[in-house]
Amino acid sequence: MRPTRHSFLDTADLDAFDARTAALEDPRPHPTEAALTQLGAAIMSETLDLVLGTALEDHVRTVGEALLGGLHTGVQRLDREADRARDVLAAGLRDFDGSEVADVDLQSARQAAEAADVAAMALAYVRDAAAEAYGAATGEVWSPWRTGGRPLRTTAAEIEAREALRAVRERRLSACAPGGPVVALRGAPSAVAEADGMRLFDALNWARGQWPGMALAITGAAGPERLARSWAGQKGVRLIVARPDFARHGRAAPFRANDELMALEPVCVLALTATLDGGEAAGRPFGPALGLLQQARARGVRCVRIGRKPPA
Template identity: 60%
Template sequence: MTLSLHAFSDGDTAFDVRSAALEDPRPHPTEAALVQLGCALMTELLDLLAETALEDVQTILGESLIGAFHSAAGRIEREADRARDRIRLLEQGFDGSEPADTELQEAIRAARAADVAQAAAELVRDAAAEAYSVGTGEAWTPWRGGRRASALTAAQLDARAAIRAAERRRSAEAPGPVVAFRGSPAAVTEVDANRIFDALNWARGEWPEMALATTGAKGAERLAVRWAQQKGVTLVLARADFDRHGRAAPFRANQELMALAPVCCLTLSRSLDPGQAMSERAFGPALNLAELAHRQAVRCVRIGPKA
């Protein structure tokens, strides 16, 4: 048996223990080192771009860096899935011979190694996303697929995956009581942020185990995403798929939100800032969500100015 070079210590994390258990003669980076890498990569990028001609596109470059590790984690996950498929085939045809046993053990090791590699990529991704949020004030969210929970950021679930989980009632995947939110892209003033946070804090007081469901679009909903990350609230993303649905995408996203069976819908159809509200048209998708909630007898709270 080959022993890992990793020496256990009191400071070992679950990732460190899992990587050491692979019995690979090559040492794995520790979780702390991977987190430091993600933070350093993003911090170096933002520092380099600050006050330069590329500052205008720093959010694009920052999100692309995070997205690269997110994509890598997805590719490694598919490798692990293929290894598990091979394990199932080998188990079905297992004849007890030494060659068959060796082949099965190699497939098992490949699946376990891929799982650890995926976790490593996610650690770097989440650390980079946290540094990105701190450096830019923006909240990164994946455009496709789910996102696992981490110690650094709120757990995030893809809306379709959350719907399937709710249907299956699997407690390990299904979110808690869902509070849906749609808000105007123009509602980004300090007045708007304060009222959005007030509404979300109220909802969390009503449903302490709540999950926040939104599309993650710019403006009010991006502020809500940031609140969820700061509070450690599970975030369910129903991204508007403009490639498939065109102009109807924001309204299709509302249907996904309602399919989550929310206990409450929060809406903000226009900015609450007096200087901006007069020139702004009401945000149609927010009005549409309120209408859907009314039709389905779901409690709906329209966020308004403080009395």
């Protein structure tokens, strides 16, 4: 049983999630991170045990992704609730007048924002554990689809609110940071031959050897980039996806996606511009992949055009 939560509770010996739940000062218990992870794995394992080996096995990808998609939708809804709670917190901080009533309201708003954030984190643990179990059982890699005057004195509640909002921003920036050197990849969607896949994996493994802490940046296109997504999941490489925005940019969207990839300041660009089945000239080079190479060369970024021989 957990101790009663107080604002002065020592959370040094707790993990990050349990420390945050302990700081909520809610007398009701929260599930632990381990329990949430176990739940996610059990949900997916039970589902796959029922589906695999039956007539539904042909549809296991749809079933698994539907379950994961539902959990992800729940995380997004909770994130939006947390964002709305932080809007209330920010408004209360902005309009704070130093009165006791405003002080109590500010503390309540901070607690509501933190509680909503913790709920989103909890469901995310369930989702991520379910996704890991899905990948282990099927070999598929799932990823989410496509956020009057003030008094001179400052109260403890006002300081807490500012710290809470700053901590949220820092956590989100940390979660989105690549965490290491970025390697960008573009591939021709038609490059789906066995030779293409072999040389693609050679190039990716070479890049990981050069930059062990790399993050892989792709646009999410079909063909080689889909294989690269699976490779990243298997190798534990962080993935960054710059999806083309066709609704906004139309036919120029694939080239605008190149701009986003280059904005990540990659240390290297990999490009499989055409299928290697029957020779490099067997197909017309893929324009966006060539465009990324040209941008990288113009900026002095190392470029590797994937060919029949592995990178040296």
